[in-house]
Amino acid sequence: MTLQQKLYVFMESAQHFETLTAKIHELGESKRNAVNALAKVNEELASVYKINKGLQSQIEDLNVKIEELEATQSLRNETQIDHVHSTKQRINALVKEIDECLLLLNK
DSSP, X not given: OOHHHHHHHHHHHHHHHHHHXXXXXXXXXXXXXXXXXXXXXXXXXXXXXXHHHHHHHXXXXXXXXXXXXXXXXXXXXXXXXXHHHHXXXXXXXXXXXXXHHHHHHHO
């Protein structure tokens, strides 16, 4: 191989080396950008988890309130049913008493 050929091969190798070095730098920059983007996504994910936890807590609190309201409503309904029943009994007793009075008046 002649000196000129060797020089050409060396120059070509140097160009390849420079190209590879530039590509390595590009890859390094891409990696840094990807790491930064991943960190930002992880922060957003942590924020979403925090919001989700708060919403789950609110749901649990609301479920407890619903159960309390249902229990209160159930008691209220039972009280109303008892009241209606006792009122009917009282009316029936008064009707019997009136009937007895009418019988006494008719004698």
